[in-house]
Amino acid sequence: MALTFRGGMHIPDYKSSTASKPVKVLEGDKIHIYPLQQHIGAPLEAKVQKGDLVKVGQVLADSEAYVSAPVHSSVSGTVTDIKQHIHPSGAKVTSVFVENDFEYTTFEGIKPYNPEKMSKEELLAVVRNSGIVGMGGAGFPTHVKLSPPADKNIDLLIINGAECEPYITADHRRMLEEPDTILDGIGIAMKILGVSKCSIGIETNKKDAIELLKEKIGQNSGIEVCPLKPKYPQGAEKQLIYAITKRKVPSGGLPADVGVVVMNIDTVAQLSKTFRTGMPLIKRVVTVSGDCISEPSNFEVPTGVTYRYLLDAAGGTAKEINKLIMGGPMMGIAQYSDEVPVVKTTSSLLALSYNPSAFDKDTPCIRCGKCVEGCPMHLMPLYLNKFSVSGDLEKAEEYNILDCIECGLCSYLCPGKQSPLHNIRVAKQKIIEKRRSK
Ligand code: SF4
Ligand code: SF4
Known part of the structure; x- marks a missing residue:
């Protein structure tokens, strides 16, 4: 039986235009823009200067602070500027501009790790230095998430594959196309946390992903797939934890208070990619959809490309855009420029001919409940x-x-x-x- 929580609502998902479309890999653009704020935590300091030559995987900015995550270049080329630029949040943020030489030369020293032979501290250092953050939208540094306070007894890792926001199919495609990578990343996260159990929550509107992951999971791995009722907001942390475990995170509390750590599908996939190749977080899957898009698609893109680049890659727009949104229509952020770059937390870009959150402040509340x-x-x-x-x-x-x-x-x-x-x-x-x- 599909698990769920009390409250919430089934809403139209608008996923059919991209759910069956394989992820297309895009190379990169002429100019890549890297905001120095792509995570929750302390701001970064640029570690490069205008005119520097940089390579793929090289650190562009970092911080001494623990709750922080460095930003790396996703292309090789020349730093052409470091200046304020519009960030997906709408604010202007210091950003490093790199002109792509299209050579994609890898930074020296990038090589695979052997997580099976590494200590917890060594694994966490790799996660931190690779700039991995929660890729579902929150951007919380993953090395911090994987280091819960010592007084919290964590016994379960929950993987969030609910993807309950309408339109977005990036995680769905990841589950269908890279199940082994996801399971490998889960194994690394379980090793760091020292837990023997993991539940992957997936809404039953992604039956193919549920079946595939069930088939791939080995015997006695401690990993199970938990089918969830398609309902919004099934992927919200507290609702997901309750649906799977019936544990209630207290008001003002954290998942660790009920013995759980929750990670997103894309984030665990990134863990595996980083450990198996040595490459930090420099790419992600983005769904480009909405009724204005000519060819709704799922793309894997290097960070730093602009929305304009994504819109062009999706065949351009067929109608005038009323609202451009980063993320889903429910919790996403309205965008006022197509010159904003894709960051580590960009799961989708929606171009809609209507405004899903239009409101009228003069209409009174009718107390309908x-x-x-x-x-x-x-x-x-x-x-x-x-x-x-x-x-x-x-x-x-x-x-x-x-x-x-x-x-x-x-x-x-x-x-x-x-x-x-x-x-x-x-x-x-x-x-x-x-x-x-x-
Ligand atoms: S936005 Fe806040 S108040 Fe409104 S339904 Fe969601 S949790 Fe409740
Ligand atoms: S009770 Fe008022 S605020 Fe709530 S849904 Fe009805 S009209 Fe809107």
Whole structure:
């Protein structure tokens, strides 16, 4: 029986235009742009200068901080500039520009590791130095995730293959095309964590991936595939953990509090690739889709190519774009330029002729309760919206606004065209800033 959580909702998935399309490997563009912020944590310092020659896999920027992850060049060529450039978040971030020489010369010293013979500390050092971060969208440094506090008794690794956001099929294709790489990466992560059990959660709308991974998993490997009910937001960490284990992450807590570490499909695949080739995180799979795209596709691209390059590779646009989104339509970030680069966390680029989150601030809440019914965190989005709009942050905190996982379901379900999520996000930010300034 398919596992699930309470709340949430089945929403149209719009995945059919790319689900059966194999990943096409794209070479690279003339100019690659590498923002120095592609992770959660301390900002990086550039380690190259304008005019330097760089090679594939060479560090462009790094930091001494523990919670951080270096950025590497995905092409060989010349550093032409280091300047502020638009980041997927909408902010301007210092970025290294590299002109591709199309030689793809590999940086000296890049060679495969032998994870079977390495200690936990040595494995973690490779993960850190290879710039691996959560590729599902969060960008949390993987070496930190794989080092839970010593007082937490981790007994299970959960792999997130739910891919519940509409349109995105990057993880689905990865599971179909590289199951052995995924299982190898899982083995490395299990070794680092010292756990003997792993559950891979996959929604049943990806039956082919469920069957293939089940077939590939060896006897007594400790790894199992857990079919999940297709429902949004099934891939959210707390909902995924509950669906598979029935353990509830406490309010303000982390998966480690219930003995679990959760990793994304693409991230474990990257672990395997890095250890087996020595190459850091410099490529990723991106789904390019939406009703404006002429040829919706899944691409493997070197980081640093722009959205313009992706749109051209997908045959251009057939209609005028109303909204360009990095990520899915529910939790993704609206983009205002096609000159923004693909970063480590870019799982998809959507070009839509309509605005899925259009709202009307003048339409009153009709108290229909749909947002309450759908909220996977069992919150009261209509009140959170009201307190956020009126600036009553104390009341919003009392109603557990900080537990909101920003899944966007309340805004999606609202017939009154309210946008609870937008207002909740703003209020949450204010509360967090207020706490920091104390
Ligand atoms: S965005 Fe927050 S409040 Fe709205 S449904 Fe999701 S978790 Fe609930
Ligand atoms: S779904 Fe919209 S209209 Fe209905 S109660 Fe929630 S905020 Fe109000």
